[in-house]
Amino acid sequence: MNKFIFSLLLLTGLQLCAQNSNIQLGEQAVFTDCVKEISPYKCTLEKFESDITALITPQFTAELKDRLLIDYFSLSIILLTDENGKVVQEETDILCHYDPLKNEIRRYLHNLPALYPKDSKMKDRRSVFIINYVFLYSTTKNCYINAPQSVISTSHIKQEMLTMDSYPAYENCKHEGVENEVCFHKTFSKLLTKKMRYPHSNEKNKIIRLILDLSFSRTGEITLEYVEGDEDNYFHNELTRLIKKLPRPEPASVRGLPVAARYKLPLTIRLNNDKKL
Numbered sequence: 001m002n003k004f005i006f007s008l009l010l011l012t013g014l015q016l017c018a019q020n021s022n023i024q025l026g027e028q029a030v031f032t033d034c035v036k037e038i039s040p041y042k043c044t045l046e047k048f049e050s051d052i053t054a055l056i057t058p059q060f061t062a063e064l065k066d067r068l069l070i071d072y073f074s075l076s077i078i079l080l081t082d083e084n085g086k087v088v089q090e091e092t093d094i095l096c097h098y099d100p101l102k103n104e105i106r107r108y109l110h111n112l113p114a115l116y117p118k119d120s121k122m123k124d125r126r127s128v129f130i131i132n133y134v135f136l137y138s139t140t141k142n143c144y145i146n147a148p149q150s151v152i153s154t155s156h157i158k159q160e161m162l163t164m165d166s167y168p169a170y171e172n173c174k175h176e177g178v179e180n181e182v183c184f185h186k187t188f189s190k191l192l193t194k195k196m197r198y199p200h201s202n203e204k205n206k207i208i209r210l211i212l213d214l215s216f217s218r219t220g221e222i223t224l225e226y227v228e229g230d231e232d233n234y235f236h237n238e239l240t241r242l243i244k245k246l247p248r249p250e251p252a253s254v255r256g257l258p259v260a261a262r263y264k265l266p267l268t269i270r271l272n273n274d275k276k277l
Helices: 040-054 058-067 099-110 149-154 177-193 234-243
Strands: 002-008 013-016 072-081 093-095 127-138 143-146 206-216 222-228 252-254 257-259 261-273
Touching: 040 099, 040 127, 040 143, 058 099, 058 127, 058 143, 072 099, 093 099, 127 257, 177 234, 206 234, 222 234
Parallel strands: none
Antiparallel strands: 002 261, 013 261, 072 093, 072 127, 127 143, 206 222, 206 261, 252 257
């Protein structure tokens, strides 16, 4: 029978990501112009993207591309609104290495009218927004455009993002302090490999290298988005089966509110064909 050695490397990065765009009205603050839309939160995310993209003026584009020779840049924003939908300025963080644009974004956020807040029945009526973009220069349009995730991945762009206040956590990791992330990695690895079914292989010491793209919802639900290096989708199917059975961790949080998060997880599997076992 086959003997399998499973090596789970540390996660390459726990990244903040926007909440699911299917969030219903009352569950998250939204722009008042979006209240009557079919998907108010999706409309709000699109308005943020449109407004922020418009701040990259032709003057900024010329400076970034022609003088600074920048083909792409990351932009990350954490935005908190209070129970009335008003932006809490002191809780706003912006990651942008081009200061003139960063100042314009801060001014835009400062002048935002109050958003339509969460429903009054919600325990915590504050809302947190996670905004992450990579602006890529388009030679055909002569401007920077927000690159889709597929382009970011295939172009091997390293996206910079603001970090969260706390990581997803299983019960045994709650008191680990700064080691919480390491504890979560180890616990997740143990749960994942405990009942994993491995493919048969006639090749001795065959090594398979994968990268798992995992997303965690605001309620701790884990979803396997895709698996890089999985030629016949065996591991995608097997890991999806296992992940559905895993206990939900407590979600990541920002400003005391649960947020969605995303993992890129390198995974190496060595298959040993050992008939003695």
